[in-house]
Amino acid sequence: MKKVILTGDRPTGKLHLGHYVGSLRRRVELQNAGDYEKMFVFMADVQALTDNADNPEKIRQNIIEVALDYLSAGLDPEKCIIFIQSHIPELAELTTYLMNLITVSRVERNPTVKTEIKMRNFEANIPLGFFCYPVSQAADITLFKADIVPAGEDQKPMLEITRELVRRFNSTYGEVLVEPDIMLPENETARRLPGTDGKEKMSKSLGNCIYLSDDADTVWQKVRSMFTDPNHLNVSDPGTVEGNAVFTYLDAFSKDEHFAKYLPEYQNLDEMKDHYRRGGLGDMKCKKLLNSILNEMLEPIRQRRHELQQDIPEIYNILRRGTEKARETAAKTMDEVRNAMKINYFEDKELINQQAEYFKNLQ
Ligand code: TRP
Numbered sequence: 001m002k003k004v005i006l007t008g009d010r011p012t013g014k015l016h017l018g019h020y021v022g023s024l025r026r027r028v029e030l031q032n033a034g035d036y037e038k039m040f041v042f043m044a045d046v047q048a049l050t051d052n053a054d055n056p057e058k059i060r061q062n063i064i065e066v067a068l069d070y071l072s073a074g075l076d077p078e079k080c081i082i083f084i085q086s087h088i089p090e091l092a093e094l095t096t097y098l099m100n101l102i103t104v105s106r107v108e109r110n111p112t113v114k115t116e117i118k119m120r121n122f123e124a125n126i127p128l129g130f131f132c133y134p135v136s137q138a139a140d141i142t143l144f145k146a147d148i149v150p151a152g153e154d155q156k157p158m159l160e161i162t163r164e165l166v167r168r169f170n171s172t173y174g175e176v177l178v179e180p181d182i183m184l185p186e187n188e189t190a191r192r193l194p195g196t197d198g199k200e201k202m203s204k205s206l207g208n209c210i211y212l213s214d215d216a217d218t219v220w221q222k223v224r225s226m227f228t229d230p231n232h233l234n235v236s237d238p239g240t241v242e243g244n245a246v247f248t249y250l251d252a253f254s255k256d257e258h259f260a261k262y263l264p265e266y267q268n269l270d271e272m273k274d275h276y277r278r279g280g281l282g283d284m285k286c287k288k289l290l291n292s293i294l295n296e297m298l299e300p301i302r303q304r305r306h307e308l309q310q311d312i313p314e315i316y317n318i319l320r321r322g323t324e325k326a327r328e329t330a331a332k333t334m335d336e337v338r339n340a341m342k343i344n345y346f347e348d349k350e351l352i353n354q355q356a357e358y359f360k361n362l363q
Helices: 017-033 045-049 056-073 089-099 104-108 111-119 133-143 153-173 216-224 245-253 256-262 269-278 283-341 349-362
Strands: 004-009 038-043 081-084 148-150 181-183
Touching: 004 017, 004 133, 017 038, 017 056, 017 148, 017 245, 038 056, 038 283, 045 056, 045 133, 056 081, 056 283, 081 283, 089 133, 089 153, 089 283, 104 111, 104 153, 111 133, 111 153, 133 153, 133 283, 153 181, 153 283, 216 283, 245 269, 245 283, 256 269, 256 283, 269 283
Parallel strands: 004 038, 004 148, 038 081, 148 181
Antiparallel strands: none
16 A cells, blocks of 8 residues: 655754755655655644744744745655645644543653753743643644654654554544654664764754755855864874764765766775875865765755745745645544544434434433
């Protein structure tokens, strides 16, 4: 049977290379392979508000940025349904029912939620909406009966909770919801791209990002000042490639044909790494190669973004149409959910007739 694929992003900022290698590139490939029944990609603005309740303006401004990033990276509204979470009221409805099927202590054990509580200093006072977001995320996934969720390692605990909730729902009310599987990024570097400063993760709050929308000059500024091997002071010194962000990026982005094109003295990245380790290869040369590779990849994305930016109202139309389409699926699943839970009072003729009989007989 063909699969339903679904993923989402919190619209809290422009998308960067970490998003691209970690998920966006994969989504575009999946979309173009076409081997699915439906594909949904959505902006999780409701989830973004769970820790930005006092700053809806930030979310409001970033919906368009993320939409532009999606479309310029190659997501095609003819092939996948792009929608906005807050405009699917069925999500709130399903979340409410799922909340009855899970305990507070189960959510407390979710390691991603634990880390986020610490990071946001929520320890003493956790907003309830934030605390419940894993359940709301389970609704995101199950309302569309997704069986495949391409996402990063940090989303594993959310998928576990989702699967438990599906089993709980189906055994309590009947088989309606579908147990999803996570689809992790294919390799190690794609799972966690470090920042340009070599820190563990590329992240807006650390200010170490290269954005998909950065122009060529900005990319070069950022690449030129990238973290390498702090002990590699002279070109002739032997260097280390492990933990050297330039080489980690080359791992993530370079292909053999890039060497033929930009640096023909090496056949491939392995030869270049060997030279760096031996000594005699300078950081600048590595950075120039990386810059060429990144620009080759980003230039078509930039150009599409530039074109798309000329008609912003049309981008909102695309989002509105996607949201309308998503609501059709949402309404269908919610009907099934209400039927299974037997809270479909108005449609349940048998219930009405039985009770009519019962109350008539009382007299
Ligand atoms: N939690 C995800 C993130 O922070 C966003 C998200 C919300 C999501 N709902 C989802 C991802 C459903 C996959 C499926 O990036």
